Amino acid sequence: MARLKNLFGPAVLMAAGLGVVGVAGYGFIGLTGHTLPAADAAALASLYLLVNIIGPGLFVALEQETSRATSARLAVGGELRPVVRHALLHGLIMLVAVLALLGAISPVLTARALGGQWGLFAAVVLSVVTSAGVYLVRGLLGGRQRFHGYAATLGVEGIARLLPCAVIAVSGPDGVLYALAFAAGSGFGALAGLPGLRARTVVDVHLPGEGGRGGDPEASTFASMGRGLLLLVVGTLLMQLVANLAPIVVTSRLVSDPATAQAFASAFVLVRVPLFLFAPVQAMLLPGITRAATTGDTATVWARLRLVLLAVAGIGVPAAVLSFTVGPLAARLFFGAEVDLAGAVVGLLGVGTIALMVAQVLQPGLVAFGSHRYVTAAWVLGTVVLVGLLFLPGDPLRAAIAAQLAASVAVVAVMSVGLFRAIRGATRATPPAVAVGG
Numbered sequence: 001m002a003r004l005k006n007l008f009g010p011a012v013l014m015a016a017g018l019g020v021v022g023v024a025g026y027g028f029i030g031l032t033g034h035t036l037p038a039a040d041a042a043a044l045a046s047l048y049l050l051v052n053i054i055g056p057g058l059f060v061a062l063e064q065e066t067s068r069a070t071s072a073r074l075a076v077g078g079e080l081r082p083v084v085r086h087a088l089l090h091g092l093i094m095l096v097a098v099l100a101l102l103g104a105i106s107p108v109l110t111a112r113a114l115g116g117q118w119g120l121f122a123a124v125v126l127s128v129v130t131s132a133g134v135y136l137v138r139g140l141l142g143g144r145q146r147f148h149g150y151a152a153t154l155g156v157e158g159i160a161r162l163l164p165c166a167v168i169a170v171s172g173p174d175g176v177l178y179a180l181a182f183a184a185g186s187g188f189g190a191l192a193g194l195p196g197l198r199a200r201t202v203v204d205v206h207l208p209g210e211g212g213r214g215g216d217p218e219a220s221t222f223a224s225m226g227r228g229l230l231l232l233v234v235g236t237l238l239m240q241l242v243a244n245l246a247p248i249v250v251t252s253r254l255v256s257d258p259a260t261a262q263a264f265a266s267a268f269v270l271v272r273v274p275l276f277l278f279a280p281v282q283a284m285l286l287p288g289i290t291r292a293a294t295t296g297d298t299a300t301v302w303a304r305l306r307l308v309l310l311a312v313a314g315i316g317v318p319a320a321v322l323s324f325t326v327g328p329l330a331a332r333l334f335f336g337a338e339v340d341l342a343g344a345v346v347g348l349l350g351v352g353t354i355a356l357m358v359a360q361v362l363q364p365g366l367v368a369f370g371s372h373r374y375v376t377a378a379w380v381l382g383t384v385v386l387v388g389l390l391f392l393p394g395d396p397l398r399a400a401i402a403a404q405l406a407a408s409v410a411v412v413a414v415m416s417v418g419l420f421r422a423i424r425g426a427t428r429a430t431p432p433a434v435a436v437g438g
Contacts, residue, residue, distance in 0.1 A: 011145035014280035017154025022276060024050070024158040024165075029184050031165050035173035043115030048177050050113070051127040055186070058098065058242045059135035061232035062091050064286060066136060068367050069225055069288035070143025083143075084256030086222045087136060090229055095132045101124065123183040130186035137193040142283045143290075149196020150283060159187030231372035235363075238379035242386050242407050243272070243356060246400045253396040263339040264397060267323075267329040271350045274319045278357050281308060286364035293368040298427045301365065305419075308361045316354035323350030341397075348401045355408030362415035369426060374418025382411035 025048065032044040066087040073083050102109070114120040134153055141150040164181035167338055168174060247265040254261035285308055292300035327346030332338075359378070366374050388404035 010151070011282060013151040014147055014154065014284065017151040017158070019277070019279055020155045020158030020162075022158075024161040024182075024185065027162050028165055031169045032173075032175070036175055036178075039051075039115055040117075040175040043113070043117060043120055044175055044178060046113040047120050047123060048182070049319075051131075051183060051241060054098065054124075054128055055131040057237050058094065058233060059091075059131045061140065061229055061236045062087070062094060062132070063135040063139035063283070063320055064236075064367055065090075065225055065229045065232055067074075067137025067283065067286050068228070068290050068370075069350035071287040071368075072138060072294045074144065075291040075294035084140065086225050087139065087193050089222065090225060091132050091136045094233075095128065096299070098128050102128065115175075117175065120179050123176065123179035125251065126180060127183035127186065129149040130184060130190065133190035134186040134193070137197065138283065141193055141196050143287050144197075145284075145287045146196045147284060148281075149193050152196065153189040153193040156192035156263070157185045160188035161185030216229060226322045227252050227368075227391055228370070228372045231376045233340075233368070235372075235376040235379045237382045238376075239359075242379060242382045242411065243275070245295055245386060246390065246404050249390045250396050250400050259338045260397075263331060263341050264345075264400070267327055267341055267346045268349060270327060270331055271319070271323050271346060274315050275353050275356055275360070278312070278315065280362060281311075282360050282364050285361065286367060289365055290368040293426060296426060298423050301368070301423060309358065312354065314362060316350075316357050320347060320354055323347045345397055345401060348405060352401075352404040352408045355405070356411050359408070359411050359415060362412065363420055365419045366415060369419070369422035371418050371422045374415060374422075378411045378414035378418070380406040381414055385410045388401045 005410060029045060033041045036044070068085070069083045069087070070080065073080055102121075102125060109124075110116060110118055110121045114124070134157065138150055138153055141147070141153070161182050161184075164184075165178055168177050168181060233308065247261075247268045249266050251258075251261040254264075289304055292298070292304070324343045324347030327350065328340045328343060331346070332340060342430050363375055366372065386403045387406035389406055390399055392399040392402070
């Protein structure tokens, strides 16, 4: 019970912060959709998707690698300033690369996705800068297990997006102002996390026996952080693809039946709610198991993973049952779906969500042991399986369900093999005294 309280107490706070971010996102889409002409609202919907692809799709990799390097350095009593410096440099490199790419495609992107409004493109650029800042701050906070500060970045980001948009809606709707307010929210989130970086906590105290480890872990060097970051960027981009591609393909294949396509997309979003709420677990799980992995305490790694996997079962199984029973009705009530899908369709999508939640647990374990290549390999295989099955001839819904289930299972299978090998290798390599004493 004490372990559950220690782990899931902060998780509730972080889930609340994430909920504020989610409400801000839905509020942004709702306000722009109700106060702007259809063309402007569509352009802002594209901006919303771009912001969310760039943030979670790219810079979350910076957060995870920064968190891992920070945790590993603390586990051996090393100085954090080199890690911070390396993380800043890698973040700057990523930022410059993304801005250069956006600049190269800006004419096409602005004309086709942003309604020809260069003010919206400026908001996209602003969102890239603020996303780099907030994910870097979250990586440093997560690595030091300062989850109150982490939760503050989430809550402030959501509020800083929602309140200005509400003011704009009342005072005089303007698409560019909406976009700039939404993009700037991440910057306020980053600022909210800075006090947590300055405060000293018990996490900064060196572990017993750390002085005998000798030197800093090689994984904290600039080159190794870069390799890990590159692998994670590829993995997280493909993760976004596996998690979100199915409804896009179904819509493209059901052009003659848009009502069914919209109902499937609505159900797809609905069954992803547990995955969204479970997202903070990665940030919370990674620092603890990294410290345990660095000091050779594989027993603690197994214990923490088992605990969180039990939580996945406790959340995911009831959610999947609800998807089978009331999922179609909920899609009609909450998203205005005009077609009731079969309960099995929504339920099986819910089962796929459970597999993705398991992947959210296994991935921090692999990152903690420096097995980034398994993370990338898992999402590469999942993407190949997903794309291969999505375009099977016949019923697009059946193809999408088969693709989602098979891809998710493939990801979990590869990650499980990689994590088992990493833990077994660490157990064999670690002296018994270190493994027990941590």
